[in-house]
Amino acid sequence: MLKTYITSILLCLSIFANAQQNFKPGYILSDSKSDTTFGQIDYQNWENNPKEIRFQNNNNQILNIVTSEISAFGISNEEHYQTKRTSLDITPNQEGRLLKTPNRTITEDTLISLLVLVSGENSLYFFKDKRDKEHFFLEKQNEITELVNHRYLIEQNSKLYIRELPLYRAQLKSLFSDCSKEVKVDGIPFVKKSLTKKLIEYNECVGCTYLCYYEKKKDASSISLGLVLAYNSENKNFVHIDYLPDIRQRYTLKSQGLTYGINAEFVMPRSLNRNRIYFEAYYIQEKIDTELKDYLQKLNSINLTTLYRRSLANTNEIKPYLGIGLGLKYLLTPRDEHIFNPLEVITPQLLLELGIKRKNLGAYARLKSYPFPTSDYEYLYKRVAEVYDKFTYKKLQFQFGLSYFLINKTN
Template sequence: MKKYILFLLTTIITLTSYSQTSFEKGYYITNSNEKVDCFIKNEDWKNNPTSFEYSLLENSETKTESIKAVKEFGIYNISKYIKATINIDRSTNAINNLTYDKAPKFKEEVLFLKVLIEGEANLYLYEDANLKRFFFSKDDSNIEQLVYKKYLSSHTKIGKNNQYKQQLLNALKCSSIASSTYENLQYTTNSITNFFIYYNECVHADITNYTSKEKKDLFNLTLRPRINNSSLNINNGISDGRDADFESKTGFGFGAEVEFIFPFNNNKWALIIEPTYQNFKKEIARDASNVSGGKMIINVDYKSIELPIGIRHYFFLTDNSKIFLNALYVMDLSSKSSIEYTRGDNSSLNSLNIKSGNNFAFGIGYKFNDKYSLEVRHQTSRDILKDYVYYNSEYNTTSLIFGYSFL
């Protein structure tokens, strides 16, 4: 197991070093208004950056610029960030940390704001971990935060300061926009973005929408048949005669994987859930002088539904191929499974009901054309007799998993 973990860590380091890095055509504007065309590393930032990597020519030396020297940067047809000195309220929305103060607490900061909509009315976004703040400006006015804040209205109730609705009603009016539109606005990217598109269309302004870039499919459903190589070892702390080594056996299993890809960092991270049927059935016989007939037969019939839940990370090689690493926590639901000890004449000696513990799994795989995949996965040892004090067991599985994604 230690050798396997060492191999996996080495693989991660190697892939991190050599996997494809996406530099795309972009630009930046210095504080002295000099525009520099370049290739910017597209990080698909979840949190607003304070710096970015670029190269002046494709595949040339990589350099870094920061918010100190740059007033704007962007990747053509994908994203745009502008530097702004703004007042921002960083009050938390975490329930355990709310206060009775309804008013925002502003602090002046210099930040890169992500441009979502440009028109007569402009919309910007700032994200930092769990903090999300929208900002707006109209024509050449100063950039202003749209205020939304949770607070304690009483010891047991949470209030919401929805000042952003009134701000938009005061600043962005159009005859065809009903008052109910402002009232129904949610402080979410989709709701706020759609409103700014609606307003700019209402006043017949030209619109640049940076949220309409093409996104990869963020949900996949994959059929996952597999070849399993499994082994089982049983030890009894009282009687050596009940020990059993079933060694390895090749079998088959079948799973269906649901994958939710996180919409940031260029879709490199995903949550996976993979219900899987597996089984292990084997019989061994041995001479046993302390058993009538002189022979003991041990038969294991173990079948279960595994429920691995975990994280996947992709390393893109080309537009159509990628390598991935999985780390999963595996819950095991055994059903009608047992280990039977019998004499040579098939009379019963002992019967153990299998109830297994949970374990971990690690895998490395390759995916092609977003449809076909192949993975090698190893599971850590699982105790399938966890309810028995004097028995210890180790069930191990290494799998070769084939995948076909149809959704």
């Protein structure tokens, strides 16, 4: 049985690996606007401007395309990139990498794919290199200028200090000089939102048309909180032993009913909203339906669950997912003065689940395994020490649940 469970987990991991691709409608542009090819692009919400993309054409062929060999590509209604030849300031700009010289290092005639922030007669582009340095380029009258925010180290009294030269502000003043009114750039920070806003203000001033692509949905972490209602089905062996008359009564008990609890879901950053950690806590009451009315009548427990969930689709309104994880079943001590505490109060479970989510509502089917021999509860009765009850859970159990997120930030 355990071998079957392990095989199922390995199959799920294989599905997770194949689910890493995320094809979305897009296009590539070779040399001219008439040479546009539409298809699907494996969109990975790139942190750095991609040097290579996977493109699926209408014949379902998947091609690996070097972005510097095409003139443009994009994800429809999301991101657009254009390949430009320009000079590039590669001087280190992050703390820990700064140089002790004001000199800058420039590479000429560099061919790179730039993320379009504003497109029009005056355009703004963004590029994040392999060292995570952020670059901004402004194109005016087909001439591209890199905006420069230069930082370097200076030494004073045997201590190092960072000197920052926001040269881009003077560059913007010069580039915006033909505007009939002043576009204020003093104090403007070197970030996407602020620079985009200023270029839009300039385009509107000089009467130029433009398209703004800045508003990209952040792939940040988020958390949701809610309630869970589940139908729990568990089978277990129940043995009632009385040593004096040497009575051993065996039963197979079926515990079926509704459980309720609370849950939380955490979406990992930079995962295309796919990788999630799910937490759940719910209460279970299992009734013992036998003719032994003088003994234990029910088992009460709290279940704590942690799962890793992987969404198999990210663009559909209904999102299926697979999950694997661990559960802990904590047995609450019966309020009976004639019963000793059970010998085992915490029982581990291995979990495998398949589910779907639509906005705030989720549903799942879960397979629970009790793989360890400690999955036994034994109760010894004080009044007759020769009598005790023993419960052993079957190795595989099932659970079906519904969850509703009262605070939903994950979708």
